[in-house]
Amino acid sequence: MADQTGIAAHPLRNTLLNEAHARPFExxxxxxxxxxxxxxxxxxxxxxxxxxxxxxxxxxxxxxxxxxxxxxxxxxxxxxxxxxxxxxxxxxxxxxxxxxxxxxxxxxxxxxxxxxxxxxxxxxxxxxxxxxxxxxxxxxxxxxxxxxxxxxxxxxxxxxxxxxxxxxxxxxxxxxxxxxxxxxxxxxxxxxxxxxxxxxxxxxxRFMALLSFPLARERSADITDMETRLGTLMDRLATVAELADERDLLSALSDLSAQIERQMAQTNFRFSATAAYGTLVRRRLNALREQRIEGVSTLDEFMERRLAPALDTCVHMGERLERLSERVSRAANLLRTRVDVALEAQNRDLLDSMNRRASLQLRLQQTVEGLSVVILSYYVVSLVGYAMRGLERIGFMPNADIATALSIPVVVTSVAVGIGLVRRRVISADANAG
Structure with a gap:
C-alpha cells in the first residue's frame, strides 16, 4: 500500500500510528x-x-x-x-x-x-x-x-x-x-x-506486582536449601582428590543445577512481571505530582512503606536464583575442568604405557627375528651339509665340510634378507588396509 506521496508504506504503519490513540484518557x-x-x-x-x-x-x-x-x-x-x-x-x-x-x-x-x-x-x-x-x-x-x-x-x-x-x-x-x-x-x-x-x-x-509475593515467600525455603547444598558441595570440591569422587561431585552439581533451572523456569516470568509492574506503579505515582497534606501520608509514601518491601522481596528472590545459577555453573565448569585434566593425565599415562609396550614388543620382535635367522640358517646349513656329503661320496665334491662352511655366509645373508622382505610386505599390507 502506498500513501499520497507514492511511497510504499510498511504494513504495520497504520497500526502503529493508531496505537498511540487506542486508549485515550476519558x-x-x-x-x-x-x-x-x-x-x-x-x-x-x-x-x-x-x-x-x-x-x-x-x-x-x-x-x-x-x-x-x-x-x-x-x-x-x-x-x-x-x-x-x-x-x-x-x-x-x-x-x-x-x-x-x-x-x-x-x-x-x-x-x-x-x-x-x-x-x-x-x-x-x-x-x-x-x-x-x-x-x-x-x-x-x-x-x-x-x-x-x-x-x-x-x-x-x-x-x-x-x-x-x-x-x-x-x-x-x-x-x-x-x-x-x-x-x-x-x-x-x-x-x-x-x-x-x-x-x-x-x-x-499494584495488585499485579504483588502476585509473585506469595510465590517468593513459598520458594524462599527452597532457595535457601539449595544455597546450603551448594556450600556443602563447594567444601567437598576444595578437598576432593580422586577422579571417582570428582565425578560423583560433578553429578551432584548437575542435579542441583537442574533443580535451580526448574525453579527459574517456574518463577522467572512472575518475578520479571513484578519488576515491570512495580516500575509502572512508581511512574503513575510520580505522574500524580503529589503535594503533602499535613497529618497524613501521601500515596507515594504509603506505597514505599507497604509495597516497596514486598516488591524488593520478589526482585531479591529472582536475583538469588540468578546468582545461585551462576555459582553452580562456575563450580561445575571448574570441576569439569579438573575432571578433564585428570582424564587427560590418565590418557597420557596410558599412551606412555602403550608406547613402552610397543617399544618392548619391537625389541622382542627384533630379537626373535635374529634368533629366527640363526635357527633357519642352522637348518639350511644342515641341509646343505647333507647335500655336500652326498655329492662327496659320489665324487662330485672334493671336500664336503669346506663347501658347507663356505655356504654359511650365503645362507645367513639369504635368510636375513628373506625375513626382512616378508616383514616389509606385512607392514605394507597393514598400512594399505588401514
Whole structure:
C-alpha cells in the first residue's frame, strides 16, 4: 500500500500510528462515580471476554465489539462501560455521572445488570470505587473523612497542581472494594480523566506486582536449601582428590543445577512481571505530582512503606536464583575442568604405557627375528651339509665340510634378507588396509 506521496508504506504503519490513540484518557466532570474491576485471565481468554461483552451489548441493543478487539466502550444513557484487554488481565471500568447522597453510598457498578457480573471470564483480582465530587459539596477535613475511611490508615495528597485532593486508606470495604475519594477544586475534564485513570492504574499494577509475593515467600525455603547444598558441595570440591569422587561431585552439581533451572523456569516470568509492574506503579505515582497534606501520608509514601518491601522481596528472590545459577555453573565448569585434566593425565599415562609396550614388543620382535635367522640358517646349513656329503661320496665334491662352511655366509645373508622382505610386505599390507 502506498500513501499520497507514492511511497510504499510498511504494513504495520497504520497500526502503529493508531496505537498511540487506542486508549485515550476519558473526559470526566464532577460529580462522577467510577467502579473498576481487574480480572486475572492469564494470556488467553480474549474470545470469552468478547462473547461476554457481546451478550451485554445484545441485551442493551448496542453494537457489539469486533471479534479481534482488545478494548471496547459500551455507552448507554445510564452508564459507560470500558473494557480493556491486557497481556494477562482485563479491566472493566464503569462510569456513572451524577451526584450521590454522599460518597460511596451509590456505586457505579450497581448500574450494571446484576446477572451479568458473575459471568465475567477470569478471577477477580482487584476492585475499587472512585467518587469524584466538587469541593463545595464535601468537607475535606481529616476528621470528616473518617466516615469513609479508617483514620489510622488514611493517606491523601493534593494532586494535579493542587487542582484536586485524593484520599484513600487502601483497605477493602465490606463488599471487597477499595475506595478513592477525589475532591475537585479546579480540575478541567481532561485533568480529571487523567487523574482518575492514574489512580485506577496504580491499584491495578499494584495488585499485579504483588502476585509473585506469595510465590517468593513459598520458594524462599527452597532457595535457601539449595544455597546450603551448594556450600556443602563447594567444601567437598576444595578437598576432593580422586577422579571417582570428582565425578560423583560433578553429578551432584548437575542435579542441583537442574533443580535451580526448574525453579527459574517456574518463577522467572512472575518475578520479571513484578519488576515491570512495580516500575509502572512508581511512574503513575510520580505522574500524580503529589503535594503533602499535613497529618497524613501521601500515596507515594504509603506505597514505599507497604509495597516497596514486598516488591524488593520478589526482585531479591529472582536475583538469588540468578546468582545461585551462576555459582553452580562456575563450580561445575571448574570441576569439569579438573575432571578433564585428570582424564587427560590418565590418557597420557596410558599412551606412555602403550608406547613402552610397543617399544618392548619391537625389541622382542627384533630379537626373535635374529634368533629366527640363526635357527633357519642352522637348518639350511644342515641341509646343505647333507647335500655336500652326498655329492662327496659320489665324487662330485672334493671336500664336503669346506663347501658347507663356505655356504654359511650365503645362507645367513639369504635368510636375513628373506625375513626382512616378508616383514616389509606385512607392514605394507597393514598400512594399505588401514
Amino acid at each position: 473526559s470526566l466532570n464532577a460529580p462522577l462515580r467510577v467502579s473498576h474491576l481487574v480480572m486475572h485471565t492469564g494470556t488467553s481468554g480474549r474470545r470469552e471476554e468478547v462473547e461476554h461483552m457481546s451478550g451485554l451489548c445484545e441485551r442493551l441493543q448496542v453494537d457489539p465489539p469486533n471479534a479481534e478487539a482488545g478494548h471496547f466502550v459500551l455507552e448507554t444513557s445510564a452508564f459507560r462501560l470500558r473494557w480493556e484487554r491486557h497481556t494477562e488481565f482485563s479491566t472493566y471500568t464503569i462510569f456513572v455521572n451524577g451526584a450521590e447522597s454522599e460518597p460511596f453510598s451509590e456505586t457505579a457498578i450497581q448500574a450494571l445488570p446484576s446477572t451479568w457480573l458473575p459471568g465475567l471470564p477470569g478471577e477477580l483480582l482487584a476492585a475499587m470505587h472512585v467518587s469524584l465530587v466538587p469541593a463545595a459539596s464535601i468537607e475535606a477535613s481529616i476528621e470528616s473523612l473518617g466516615r469513609y475511611f479508617h483514620a489510622d490508615s488514611l493517606a491523601g495528597s493534593e494532586c494535579a497542581g493542587r487542582a484536586a485532593s485524593v484520599w484513600t486508606d487502601f483497605l477493602a470495604d465490606q463488599s471487597g472494594f477499595l475506595r478513592f475519594l477525589v475532591i475537585d477544586d479546579s480540575l478541567n475534564a481532561m485533568q480529571a480523566g487523567r487523574l482518575i485513570q492514574r489512580l485506577l492504574e496504580i491499584e491495578t499494577y
